[in-house]
Amino acid sequence: MLKGSMLVTALAAAALVVVPQPVSAATVDVSTAAQLQAALGSATPGTVVRMAAGTYRGSFVSQKAGSSSQPITLTGPANAVLINDGPSGQAPSCPAPTAGWDSGYGLWLYGAPYWKLTGFTVAESKKGIVLDNSHHTTLDGVYVHHVDEEAVHFRRSSADSVIRNSRITDTGLVQKGYGEGVYIGSANSNWSCHGNSGGADKSDRVQVLDNRIGPNIAAEPIDVKEGTQAGVIRGNTFNGQGITGQNSADSWIDVKGTDYLIENNTGTFTSPGTFANGYETHNPSTTPSFPNGCGNTWRGNKSDLGGAGEYAIKITSTSKCKERPNVVHASNTVTKAKKGLTNVPVTP
Structure with missing residues (x-):
């Protein structure tokens, strides 16, 4: 048993114990382009940058990382609009934030x-x-429209990311053949810039969920590049009106990646535009050898080809995918097709 003086001392020490309290993340309210640029440049894990309604004109780029437990948030209403009038200055050989060069990207x-x-x-x-x-970036409820090239690009191994509940229209205003809605990965010709140590751009496991894409997407609403794997494309609505056919863009989705699940999407096409098939696969060769355009699964998709497209799902070069075949389930449906649902046997 503690004696009186010792008991008093112990109680006093206990009273001085401070229980750590969780630190609340900083919320930064911005209403001007300069304030937004400063907030993007100084963000730390847990920061919430909150934009007021208005037009933000300038170059908006951040190289600040959040964390899995404390992501960085940039949020604002639909009438908070980012516009970049660039590009300007001397571009580096591979895109990277560089003094004196403005990429022209709306948000980078x-x-x-x-x-x-x-x-x-x-x-x-x-x-x-x-x-x-x-990687591990989520886009939710954003609207991207009237851009010169692609709307949203997951590039340089931006894996495990998501775009959902968003809207994309009017792309490729200057470069029609590069006016994709959602662009996943990079063409193998660009891996020297965007690949891992000269290898593939591993923007893997990207999810594209419940978005409205189109009309006036000049290239594909979704372009899935070779070398990427295991993404999910689900619940989207594609309006193919305005697809131009330039740079072989003539479908809602061109799948050159591997092991994607493409399900419960709804696609339509009406003129004007160029439209060959609803969904297509292609098998570009890469070094080292990789089974591009294989192992993908389609189920529950609804396709209206508007009397222009041949197949809802056109699978090419099945011989290249013998070990990892593409699978088209009978739950897919098609109307107004020149030829039918698909050119390969249907799986129950």
Whole structure:
């Protein structure tokens, strides 16, 4: 038993114990382009950058990383609009934030994983939203429209990312053949810039969920590049009106990746535009050898080809995918097709 003086001392010491309290993340409210640029440049894990309604005109880029437990959030209403009037200056040989060069991208995350982008709009820029080595990023409820090239690009191994509940229209205003809605990965001709140590751009496991894409997407609403794997494309609505056919863009989705699940999407096509098939696969060769365009699964998709397209799902070069065949389930449906549902046997 403690004596009186000792008991008093023990109780006093206990009273001095401070229980750590969780630190609340900083919320930064911005209403001007300069304030937004500063907030993007100083964000730390857990920061919430909250935009007021208005037009933000300038170059908006961040190289700040969030974390799995404390992502960085950039949020605003739909009438908070980011516009980049670039590009300008001398571009580097491979795109990277460089002094004196403006990429022209509406919003650029470079080496900035674990972000949440919600609610706002990007327009009137060279590209819309570009993610480079910015894995575990979520885009939710954004609107991208009237851009010169692609709207949203998951690039340079921006794996395990998501775009959902978003809207994309009017792409490829200047470069029609590069006016994709959602662009996953990079063509093998660009792996020297965007690949892992010269290998594939491993923007793997990207999910494209419940978006509205089109009309006036000049290239494919979704372009899945070779070397990427295991993504999910589900619940989207594709309006193919305005697909131009340039640079072989003549379908809602061109799948050159591997082991994608493509399900419960709804696609339509009406003129004007160029339309060959609803969904297509291709098998570009890469070094080292990789079974591109194989092992993908389609189920529950509804396709209206508008009397223009041949097949809802056109599978090419089945001989290249003998070990990992593409699978088209009978739950897919098609109307107004020149030839039918698919050119391969249907799986129950």
